Amino acid sequence: MDTLKVECVxxxxxxxxxxxxxxxxxxxxxxxxxxxxxxxxxxxxxFNSGKTRSLKxxxxxxxxxxCMFSETGSEAAAALASDLHRCKFETFALEIDYTVQEIKYMxxxxxxxxxxxxxxxxxxxxxxxxxxxxDPYGVVLVMGAWNYPIQLNILPMMGAIAAGNCVIVKPSxxxxxxxxxxxETIPKYLDTECCRVVMGGISETxxxxxxxxxxxxxxxxxxxxKIVRKAANEFLTPVTLELGGxxxxxxxxxxxxxxxxxxxxxGKCINVGQTCIAPDYVLCTPEVQKKFIxxxxxxxxxxxxxxxxxxxxxxxxxxxxxxxxxxNYLDDKSKIAVGGEVNPAEKFISPTILVNxxxxxxxxxxxxxxxxxxxxxxxxxxxAINFINGREKPLALYVFTLDKGTMSxxxxxxxxxSVLVNDVILHAAVESLPFGGVGNSGMxxxxxxxxxxxxxxxxxxxxxxxxxxxxxxxxxxxxxxxxTNLKLLRQLTTRRRSLFIVKYIPYILMFGxxxxxxxxxxxxxxxxxxxxxxx
Numbered sequence: 306m307d308t309l310k311v312e313c314v315x316x317x318x319x320x321x322x323x324x325x326x327x328x329x330x331x332x333x334x335x336x337x338x339x340x341x342x343x344x345x346x347x348x349x350x351x352f353n354s355g356k357t358r359s360l361k362x363x364x365x366x367x368x369x370x371x372c373m374f375s376e377t378g379s380e381a382a383a384a385l386a387s388d389l390h391r392c393k394f395e396t397f398a399l400e401i402d403y404t405v406q407e408i409k410y411m412x413x414x415x416x417x418x419x420x421x422x423x424x425x426x427x428x429x430x431x432x433x434x435x436x437x438x439x440d441p442y443g444v445v446l447v448m449g450a451w452n453y454p455i456q457l458n459i460l461p462m463m464g465a466i467a468a469g470n471c472v473i474v475k476p477s478x479x480x481x482x483x484x485x486x487x488x489e490t491i492p493k494y495l496d497t498e499c500c501r502v503v504m505g506g507i508s509e510t511x512x513x514x515x516x517x518x519x520x521x522x523x524x525x526x527x528x529x530x531k532i533v534r535k536a537a538n539e540f541l542t543p544v545t546l547e548l549g550g551x552x553x554x555x556x557x558x559x560x561x562x563x564x565x566x567x568x569x570x571x572g573k574c575i576n577v578g579q580t581c582i583a584p585d586y587v588l589c590t591p592e593v594q595k596k597f598i599x600x601x602x603x604x605x606x607x608x609x610x611x612x613x614x615x616x617x618x619x620x621x622x623x624x625x626x627x628x629x630x631x632x633n634y635l636d637d638k639s640k641i642a643v644g645g646e647v648n649p650a651e652k653f654i655s656p657t658i659l660v661n662x663x664x665x666x667x668x669x670x671x672x673x674x675x676x677x678x679x680x681x682x683x684x685x686x687x688x689a690i691n692f693i694n695g696r697e698k699p700l701a702l703y704v705f706t707l708d709k710g711t712m713s714x715x716x717x718x719x720x721x722x723s724v725l726v727n728d729v730i731l732h733a734a735v736e737s738l739p740f741g742g743v744g745n746s747g748m749x750x751x752x753x754x755x756x757x758x759x760x761x762x763x764x765x766x767x768x769x770x771x772x773x774x775x776x777x778x779x780x781x782x783x784x785x786x787x788x789t790n791l792k793l794l795r796q797l798t799t800r801r802r803s804l805f806i807v808k809y810i811p812y813i814l815m816f817g818x819x820x821x822x823x824x825x826x827x828x829x830x831x832x833x834x835x836x837x838x839x840x
Contacts, residue, residue, distance in 0.1 A: 313368075313369070313372030313375070313376065313494075314369065314372070314494075339503065339509070339512075341503075341512050341513055341515070341516050342516060344473070344501065344503070344516075345444060345473070345516045345517065345518070347498070348444045348471040348472075348473060348498075348499070348501060349443065349444050349471070351471050351498040351499045352441075352443050352444055352470065352471040352499070356496075356498070356499060357441065357466070357469045357470060357471055357499050358441065358469050360415070360416065360419060362496070363415065363419075363466060363467055363468075363469060364412065364415060366463070366466045366495055366496060366499075366500065367408055367411055367412050367415070367463060367466070367467060368412070369494040369495055370408055370459065370463055370494060370495065371405060371408055371409070372494060373490060373491070373493075373494040374401055374404070374405055377486075377490055378397075378401055380486055380490070381396070381400075381401060381455055381483070381486055381490075382396045382397070382401070383482075384480075384482040384483040384485070384486040385400065385454070385455070385480075385482075385483055387481075387482035387483075388451070388454070388480040388481060388482045388483050388623065389452075389480070389576065389579070389620045389621060389623060390619075390620050390621035390651075391576065391620040392617055392618050392620070394618070395575055395576060395618075395620065399453065399456070399575060399576070400453055400455040400456045401455060403456060403734065404455060404456050404459050404460055407460055407463075407736070407752070407753070407756070408460075408463055410736055410753060411463065411464070411467050411756070411757065414754065414757075415467055415757070418439070418467075418754055418757045418758075419439050419467075419468075419469075419757075420439075421436050421437065421438050421439070422436065422437040422439075422763075423435065423436060423437075424436075424437060427797075427798070427800070427801070428797060428801070429778075429779070429797040429798055430767065431775070432770065432772045432774065432775035433767060433768060433769045433770070433775070434766075434767070434768035434769075435766070435767055435768075436765075436766040436767075436768065437763050437764065437765055437766070438763075438764045438766055439468070439761045439762075439763065439764075440469075440761065440762040440763075440764045441465075441468050441469030441470040441760065441761065441762070442468075442470055442519040442520040442543070442760060442761075442762055443470060443471070443518075443519030443520070444470065444471045444472075444473065444518055444519050445465040445470045445471065445472050445473070445518065445519060445520045445521070445522065445760060446472075446473050446475065446513070446516075446518045446520070446521045446522070447461045447462050447465065447472055447473070447474045447475065447522045448475045448477075448510070448521070448522070448523045448524065448525070448533070449461070449474065449475070449476050449477060449524055450477055450524040450525045450581075451477035451479035451480035451483075451623060452480075452576060452579040452580060452581070452623070452674075453576070453580075454476055454477060454480040454483040454484065454487070455483065455487075457524045457547075458474055458476050458487060459487075460751070460752075460756065461522045461524075461545075461751060461756065461759075461760075462474050462500070463756075464751060464756030464757055464759060464760055465520070465522070465760040466495075466499075466500065467756075467757050467760075468757050468759075468760035468761045469761075470519070470520070470760055471498075471499040471500070472499070472500050472501070473501045473502075473503060473513075473518075474487070474491070474500070474501070474502050474503070475502075475503050475504070475505075475510060475513060476488070476502070476504065477525070478504065478505060478506045479623055479624060480623065484504060487502060488502045488504055514532075514533065514536035514537075515536070517540045517542070518537075518540075518542050519542065520542065520543055520544070520545075520760060521533060521536075521537050521542055521543075521544045521545075522544070522545045522547075522749075522751075522759070522760075523544065523545070523546050523547065524547040524548075524581075525547075525548065526548065526549065526672075527548045527549065527550065527697075527745050527746070530546040530548045530747070533546065534546065544748070544749070545741070545747075545748065545749030545750075545751065545759055546742070546747045546748050546749065547581070547740075547741060547742065547747050547749075547751070548581070548700065548742050548745065548746050548747040549581040549582075549672045549674075549700050549742075549746060549747075550585075550672055550697055550698070550699045550700050550742070550745055550746040551585040551586060551669070551671075551672055551673070551696065551697070551699055552582055552583065552584060552585045552699045552700055552701040552702065552703065552721075553584075553585065553586055553587075553588055553689075553692075553693050553699060553702060553703065554569055554584045554585075554586070554587045554588065554703040554704075554705065554729070555587075555588045555589070555686065555689045555703070555704050555705065555706070555715060556569075556587060556588070556589040556593050556597065556705040556706075557589070557590075557593065557686065557705065557706045557708065557711060558590070558592060558593050558596075559706050559707040559708050559711075560705045560706060560707060560727070562593075562596045562597060562600050563600055563604075565597075565600075565705045565727070566597055566600035566601050566604055567600075567604055568727070568728045568729055569584050569587070569597075569678075569703070569705070569729055570601060570604055570605065570608075570656065570678075571729070571730075572584050572703075572729030572730045573656065573676060573678050573729075574608070574619070574656050574676060575730070576620050577619060577620045577621065577622065577654065577656075577675060577676045578673065578674060578675045578676040578677065579620070579622070579623065579674055579675065580674075580730070581672075581700055582700055582701040582723075582729075582730055582733060583673075583674075583729075583730075584678065584703055584729050585672060585673055585678075585699070586662075586669065586673075586678065586679045586680070586681060587678060587679070587680045587681065588680075588681050588682075588683050588688075588689040588692060588693075589680065589682065589683065590682065590683065590684060590685075591682050594660065594680050594682065597680075598642050598643060598658060598660070601643050601658055602643055605643065605644070605656055609655075609656070613644075613646065613655045613656065614646060614648055614651070614653050614655065619653075619655075619656075619676075621651055621652045621653055622652040622653070622654060622675060623652075624652070625649075625652065627652075627674070627675070628649065628652040628654070631654055631673070631674075631675040631677060632647055632649075632654065633667070634659075634667065634668040634673070634675075634677055635647070635654075635657065635659075635677070639661070640659045640660055640661050640662060641657060641658075641659060642658045642659065642660045642680075643656070643657060643658040644656050644657030644658060644676075645657050654675060654676050654677070655676065656676045656678075657676060657677045657678065658677075658678050658679075658680065659677065659678070659679040659680065660679075660680050662679040662680060662681055664681065664692070666679070669681070686706075686711050686714055686715055687714075689715065690714070690715060690718050690719055693719050693721075694718070694719060694720075697744060697745035697746065698720050698721055698722070698742070698743045698744035698745060698746055699721045699722065699746055700721070700722040700723070700742045700746040700747065701721060701722060701723050701724070701725065701729075701732070702715075702719060702721035702723070702724045702725075703724075703725050703726075703728075703729050704716070704724065704725075704726045704727070705726075705727055706726070706727070707727075712726055720743055720744070721743065721746070722740075722741055722742040722743050722746050722747065722750075723738070723739075723740065723741075733752065735752075735753075736752060736753035736754075737753055737754075738752065738753070739751070739752065739753075739755045740752040740755070741755075778797065779797070781793040781794045781797070782794060
């Protein structure tokens, strides 16, 4: 918080009656049923009051969330440690600090982002005002995921607020402790009329999705994403779906294998692979595979020792259900080249690399979302491209090569949400890049300015006046119609490349009229033998 002078205001209030907590069916914080129709209407009434349109109000909410992290960061870290056994470094580097920096970036740019734009205009509208105004949608529903439950709830929520919307946040009930932290903490810092937290499981989410929202932002699986999209279609509600998929890694023999292996394994091991853009599988030749595995063994031992279960830097799988799904991928022990240690009591799975994997194996059918990395052998980049294009479009594509021709070949002939060359994960931290999927991996994008734009309707405005000269030029549009008027109308509406001088034509015309008036005035004076003294 050292670069921003923020005055924290703690509201000191418990969650409102319209907040609700029910994690995994354990409804011990509230037994009162929510009237979701009333909840949404209250939010809509707050939006219609005009409160959220004030730039001062938006900035204050952004500053308040910075205060929240400054004062309760340790509580957030404890919640994440409880849910995911995540270490302090990953919690702050990947969640809290990342979110704080994104909010600071919003504060640095919100005035510019929210300002009315003045786009270029054609000669037909020289005397008119052409504007793009930034309107909030209204009442926004944000549904966050459990794997990064701070970042994936707070960041879109603050983007919606920055754009001037009212927000209802629904954290995932799977990350129980973090959901409880958000439920209890957010109302103490943000305006509870405009920023609400609702909790619950599948039944509560189903009821919530029956309501009419003005925008829905969902982060999670493709399966649930389809349900959200179907519910949104009932009211033609626009949506952003941040989903996932199997993000491939292609490695060729030109790379520095030590550096490449470190980067790939880091992306696979953070949050023990429970990351939507984690490397999901590797495509490489058998020769490259051997080099990669040799390096991986040394790197993993250096990072986590011979007993990774005792290492506090490795997180744990979120639930027994997710753990069992991942363990089932390890049934064939002959395919385990590295790792393979498991412990059901702790929901622990060590970083594991699988070989001799077939495209038809179960591990290649769905996003892994765990610390298991299968390798598929291909002979060259062309085979890798065919393999990638034969599956659903991934959220991220990772290419490890020093050959520019190979890089261009893959980038030009594949489709994915994003691409990162010679590293993994880091593209999500570049504030000037959009982050989002395509096809089965999602729709829409956010991060940086794209977060603000996601929750903003760009309203085109043409503001005309009663300028006589403009009306003279445009009178060709009125009846009675004739070929001369049609020809003039075509001249006025023809699309042309913008010329620098076009911007100044109105001023040039006014200057010209002024010059003509001056010469006409002098001619009159001369005609009647007037002098300036006589006038």
